[in-house]
Amino acid sequence: MVVKKFFRQIAYILPExxxxxxHLSLRTKLxxxxxxxxxxxxxGEIPLFGIAAGAQDPFKYARIIFASKRGxxxxxxxxxxxxxxxxxxxxxxxxxxxxxxxxxxxxAVFTAATKFLTIIVTxxxxxxxxxxxxxQPQQFSFTIITVVFIQLILATIxxxxxxxxxxxxxxxxxGISLFIAVGVAEAIFLNLFSVLPVQENGELLPYGLIPYLIxxxxxxxxxxxxxxxxxFPSILGFIATLVTIFVILYAEGIRIEIPISMARYRGxxxxxxxxxxxxxxxxxxxxxxxxxxxQLMSQVLWTSFNPNNADPLFNLIIQMENHTITGGLMxxxxxxQDYFQAVSDPIRTITFSIMMIIMAIIFAVVxxxxxxLSPEKVSQQLIDSGMQIPGFRRxxxxxxxxxxKYIPVVTIVGGFFVxxxxxxxxxxxxxxxxxxxxxxxxxxxxxxQLLMKEQLEEMYPAIHRLIKV
Numbered sequence: 001m002v003v004k005k006f007f008r009q010i011a012y013i014l015p016e017x018x019x020x021x022x023h024l025s026l027r028t029k030l031x032x033x034x035x036x037x038x039x040x041x042x043x044g045e046i047p048l049f050g051i052a053a054g055a056q057d058p059f060k061y062a063r064i065i066f067a068s069k070r071g072x073x074x075x076x077x078x079x080x081x082x083x084x085x086x087x088x089x090x091x092x093x094x095x096x097x098x099x100x101x102x103x104x105x106x107x108a109v110f111t112a113a114t115k116f117l118t119i120i121v122t123x124x125x126x127x128x129x130x131x132x133x134x135x136q137p138q139q140f141s142f143t144i145i146t147v148v149f150i151q152l153i154l155a156t157i158x159x160x161x162x163x164x165x166x167x168x169x170x171x172x173x174x175g176i177s178l179f180i181a182v183g184v185a186e187a188i189f190l191n192l193f194s195v196l197p198v199q200e201n202g203e204l205l206p207y208g209l210i211p212y213l214i215x216x217x218x219x220x221x222x223x224x225x226x227x228x229x230x231x232f233p234s235i236l237g238f239i240a241t242l243v244t245i246f247v248i249l250y251a252e253g254i255r256i257e258i259p260i261s262m263a264r265y266r267g268x269x270x271x272x273x274x275x276x277x278x279x280x281x282x283x284x285x286x287x288x289x290x291x292x293x294x295q296l297m298s299q300v301l302w303t304s305f306n307p308n309n310a311d312p313l314f315n316l317i318i319q320m321e322n323h324t325i326t327g328g329l330m331x332x333x334x335x336x337q338d339y340f341q342a343v344s345d346p347i348r349t350i351t352f353s354i355m356m357i358i359m360a361i362i363f364a365v366v367x368x369x370x371x372x373l374s375p376e377k378v379s380q381q382l383i384d385s386g387m388q389i390p391g392f393r394r395x396x397x398x399x400x401x402x403x404x405k406y407i408p409v410v411t412i413v414g415g416f417f418v419x420x421x422x423x424x425x426x427x428x429x430x431x432x433x434x435x436x437x438x439x440x441x442x443x444x445x446x447x448x449q450l451l452m453k454e455q456l457e458e459m460y461p462a463i464h465r466l467i468k469v
Contacts, residue, residue: 003097004109011112015157017164024169026454033171033178036162040179043073043158048151050144052136058295058325059134061335061426062288064187064436067179073155075135076125078176080156081163083289084117090370111164118160119153125296126152132299133323173443173450181443184436188241191233191431198232209233231338237429241437244421244430248438251276251417252445256406260387269390272382274403277417278410279373280442283363284422284435287356291333298330299323335426342427349427357419364415368407375403 024032048071057063057070068077088110091097097113100106126149129135135152137144163175171178194208206212212233213225228234257271298318306314309321319327325334332351336342342349368374372381379399382388389399418438425434432440 004099004106004113007109007113007116010116011108014112014115015161017161017168017170019168020170026451029170029172029454033166033173036166036171036175037178037182039162040067040074040159040175040182043155044069046073047071048073048075048135048148050137050139050148052138058299058323058334059292061433062292064183064433065180065285065288065439066292067176067183073151074159075129076122076152076156078159078163078179079289079292080121080125081114081118081160081176082285083293084121085114086286086289087121088114088117090366092370115160119157122153122156128296128300132296132303134296134299172454173447177443177446180436181440181447184432184440187432187436191237200229200232207232209235209238227339229338229340231429233431234429236339237431240425240428241431244425244434244437245441248421248434248441252441256410258402258406259390260382261390272387274406274410275414276410277414277438278407279364279367279371279414281418281435281438282367282371283360283415284356284418284438286363286367287359287419287422288435290359294333295325295330298328335423338429339427353420353423353427356423357416360419360422361412361415364411364418368411373407375400375407378407379403 051071059068060070063069063077066077066079066082068074068079088097092099092110099110129152130137130145130149135148137148159175159179163179165171166173166175166178190208192209193211195206195211196208197204198207206215209225212228213222216222216224226235231237252275254276255273257273259269260272261269299320301314302318302320305311306318309315309319309327315328317328318325318330325331332348333355335352336345336349372378376396379396382399383396389402418435421434421438424430425437430437
């Protein structure tokens with residue numbers, strides 16, 4: 001195919017991290033993981049040179065998911081990396097571009113294609129951020145704009161290489177997962193303990209819930225901590241966070257276990273689990289990516305063609321005042337800023353919640369089909385790996401009949417569940433966001449399993465050789 005040939009040729013000029021030449025110890029991997037994490041945190045504290053400070057953050061709701069930080073080198077975060085990866089996964093799953101992931105050469109081409117598309121998406125997003133006014137240079141000169149533009153591109157390429165370094169075996173797990181988990185943990189910590197002052201009801205008060213309670217407790221005004229404006233950390237948000245964690249942990253444990261056995265060794269039996277959260281957090285990541293891209297493009301159009309809200313046609317899409325969305329379709333696709341805004345504008349709240357749930361269900365169904373999770377593909381994978389369901393003939397058709405009873409149902413129910421979590425968590429001010437907590441729990445469970453596997457391999461080297469074979 002011409003497209004694959006192009007990516008194969010361009011792979012030679014793209015930056016790449018080489019795999020370690022020998023198996024690294026767990027201690028060495030932990031050190032490299034710590035270095036990557038430290039570099040990520042440092043990048044989040046370095047402000048973009050040449051931009052004006054103090055601008056509003058219209059993407060605050062999505063910062064956790066994309067591990068980004070306003071006004072820093074992490075302005076775009078992992079957004080371009082995730083967007084590029086998802087686009088290619090969709091193209092590969094729909095077989096528009098065919099990749100054989102069992103072939104090392106095809107896997108290398110897929111990696112090169114992801115890198116190339118990441119750079120393209122970064123260029124487009126960086127230009128859109130500047131053109132829409134989401135990033136405001138201190139001076140609108142060619143030099144300053146170029147410097148800001150280059151910073152955004154280089155920072156994303158560095159993040160891409162840090163992620164590749166971890167995935168190539170130098171560290172543990174995935175760099176993207178690590179960045180998201182750390183971002184959620186940092187957000188929860190700041191929501192609880194930050195002493196940085198914020199403007200609230202005409203006075204400067206601590207941002208974190210605990211310092212705020214101490215400050216208000218001295219004057220006997222505990223009740224004001226129950227609900228705070230602009231989704232500042234509150235008692236309601238803290239309770240909602242605990243409830244969200246409990247509900248997600250409970251949902252993670254709900255599964256249907258289908259008995260399977262080895263066709264060659266009939267005495268060896270196991271189960272194939274179909275979790276309630278079958279597609280995990282993918283639907284909300286896709287939905288958030290779509291909303292963010294729609295918002296970004298809408299703001300570019302508004303800045304270019306309708307800055308005074310004078311065009312009725314453009315007003316149907318978006319209306320803005322001082323770079324804040326005040327009307328149009330995008331207004332109803334954006335989450336309310338806090339509980340007070342949700343109550344004062346119930347139509348927006350209900351519309352946003354319904355749209356988020358619908359998009360989550362649609363993307364869940366789509367991802368099952370293109371991500372290799374459909375009953376047909378899973379049944380074929382089980383047959384290819386030498387598995388069968390006891391009492392049924394060893395045919396993909398037989399397994400497919402069983403899986404079709406469960407997978408479509410849990411896909412829709414799981415999509416509905418994550419859509420509800422995403423909508424309600426924004427309204428009630430959940431610390432770190434409901435999707436952030438879902439992502440963090442999922443990532444921490446993966447890291448726990450990975451650490452157990454690494455420790456087992458170090459204790460019993462023969463197991464590592466067996467797995468490698």
